[in-house]
Amino acid sequence: MPNNFGVQDPHAVAELAVTAESLGFDSVWVNHHVLNVGYVRDRLDGAPYQDALTMLTWVAARTERVRLGTSVLVLPYLHPIPLAKTLATMDQLSGGRLVLGVGVGSLEEENIALGSDYASRGRYSDESIDVMKLLWTEEEPAYDGEFFSFSGVKASPKPQQKPHIPIVIGGNRPPAIRRVARVGDGWHPMAQSPRSLAKRFDALRGEMDKVGRDVTELEVQLRIDLGLGDEISGDSRHPMQGSPEQVVADIRAYAEVGVTEMIVSLSTNDTDLISSVIERYAAEVIPALR
Numbered sequence: 001m002p003n004n005f006g007v008q009d010p011h012a013v014a015e016l017a018v019t020a021e022s023l024g025f026d027s028v029w030v031n032h033h034v035l036n037v038g039y040v041r042d043r044l045d046g047a048p049y050q051d052a053l054t055m056l057t058w059v060a061a062r063t064e065r066v067r068l069g070t071s072v073l074v075l076p077y078l079h080p081i082p083l084a085k086t087l088a089t090m091d092q093l094s095g096g097r098l099v100l101g102v103g104v105g106s107l108e109e110e111n112i113a114l115g116s117d118y119a120s121r122g123r124y125s126d127e128s129i130d131v132m133k134l135l136w137t138e139e140e141p142a143y144d145g146e147f148f149s150f151s152g153v154k155a156s157p158k159p160q161q162k163p164h165i166p167i168v169i170g171g172n173r174p175p176a177i178r179r180v181a182r183v184g185d186g187w188h189p190m191a192q193s194p195r196s197l198a199k200r201f202d203a204l205r206g207e208m209d210k211v212g213r214d215v216t217e218l219e220v221q222l223r224i225d226l227g228l229g230d231e232i233s234g235d236s237r238h239p240m241q242g243s244p245e246q247v248v249a250d251i252r253a254y255a256e257v258g259v260t261e262m263i264v265s266l267s268t269n270d271t272d273l274i275s276s277v278i279e280r281y282a283a284e285v286i287p288a289l290r
Contacts, residue, residue, distance in 0.1 A: 003055045004031035004040075005269040006047025010058075012271040013050060017059040019275055020066065023282035027067035027099065029223075029263055030056050034077050037109040047269075053086060060094035068094055071223055071263060072101035072170035072188060076121040077114050080128035080148065081155075084135040088159045096160035101188045101221075102129065103170035122175055123147070129167060129183050136164040168221060172200060181207035186219035188263075193239050194253040197222065201258050219260050226264035228277050228285070240264065244284035251289060 007013050017028040032052040033040050040049065056068050068090075073083075091098040104121045105111065111118040127145045134141040135155035142151035159165045168186030169179045177200060180187045187204065189197060205215050227241035239250045240262075251262055264281070266274050 001028055001030050001055065001059075002266070002269055002271065002274065003050040003052065004033065004044075005267070006044045006049070007269045007271060008048060010048070010050050010055065013055065014058050014062060016271060016274055016278075017066065018062050020278060021063045023278060024286055025066060025278070025282070026261065027069055027263070028059060028063070029069040029071040029101070029265075030059075031071060032073045032077075033107070033110065034074075035110055035113055037113060038107045040107070040110075053090070056098075057090055057093070060090060060097065064095075065097075067097050067099050069099040069168075069221075069263075070101045072103040072168075074105035074110075075102050075125040075128045076105055076111060076116045076118075078128070080131040081135065081150075083128075084132040084155065085157075087132070087165055088136060088155075088157050091159040091161055091165050092157055098159070098161070098165050099168060099186075100165050101168045101170050103176070103188075120146075122179075126179065126183070133164055133167075133183075166219070168219060174203065177204050178207050180204060180218070181211050181213060184218065186221060188221050188223065190223045191225065192222065194250075194257050197254070197259070198257045215258065220258055221261040221263055222254055222259045223263040223265065225267055226277065226281070228281055244280070244288070247281075247285055248288045251285070 001013050001016055003013050020028050030052040033049055036044050036046065036049060052070055052073065060068055087098060087100060104125045108118045124147055127147050131143055131148050134143055136159050141153060141155055143149060166185040168188045169176055169184040170188040172189050172192060181204065208215050224240050228247055231243035231246060232241055240247055266277060268274065
């Protein structure tokens with residue numbers, strides 16, 4: 001959903017989720033930044049970047065079936081204790097449809113503006129995941145870490161999903177892959193070709209072996225830009241660009257590597273164009289795969 005592309009009318013963004021559900025898509029996803037700084041400002045200047053969780057809550061109320069995902073929440077911008085309550089409430093309201101994609105972020109200017117230490121963002125994110133899992137699953141949660149410490153508290157409501165809302169880890173680099181192996185219910189890589197993804201899968205298998213887990217436990221959700229149109233010839237074609245037949249072949253190649261879900265996005269604020277492209281995708285790509 002293009003909540004990150006300066007669409008002036010937030011209802012037009014939400015309507016795309018309703019359209020996607022009606023067309024047979026399995027999930028809808030929102031993006032997350034707080035301020036228009038760095039590359040976000042370069043793209044949007046002062047145009048709207050709608051809030052991720054507010055948008056997803058609105059979409060939850062307007063849909064019935066699709067899973068609702070964050071691609072991805074930047075954990076160092078958020079406090080995990082109120083976040084855990086917000087997400088548990090959303091999961092209850094949506095009937096257990098939430099998927100929490102998380103990352104550590106890479107925009108130092110935004111960290112500085114929000115008072116978040118950029119250098120420790122990985123450790124902060126690890127503790128945030130631990131804290132949320134405790135609050136979601138334990139009747140008497142207690143924690144004593146570098147950033148958070150509490151005991152003698154109750155956390156309610158709990159999520160509808162058990163044991164907790166699934167947490168998928170965004171990122172392609174080694175720290176993210178190690179985090180997937182340690183604490184992830186899934187992996188959320190971005191903009192990778194089948195060949196480059198296969199190399200990262202090898203690294204992930206090695207990390208999961210170290211902690212006694214198997215990669216087949218994971219959902220693997222690749223997020224990638226879609227360019228559905230006419231056939232593209234030559235070696236310059238990027239994956240997920242071109243005719244429906246080319247896109248279907250690309251998705252099959254990703255499935256062979258180990259991807260379990262494709263999250264496609266269009267880098268535009270033209271919601272009418274997005275609607276027309278996903279209608280064609282539903283008519284010409286999804287049936288060929290199912």
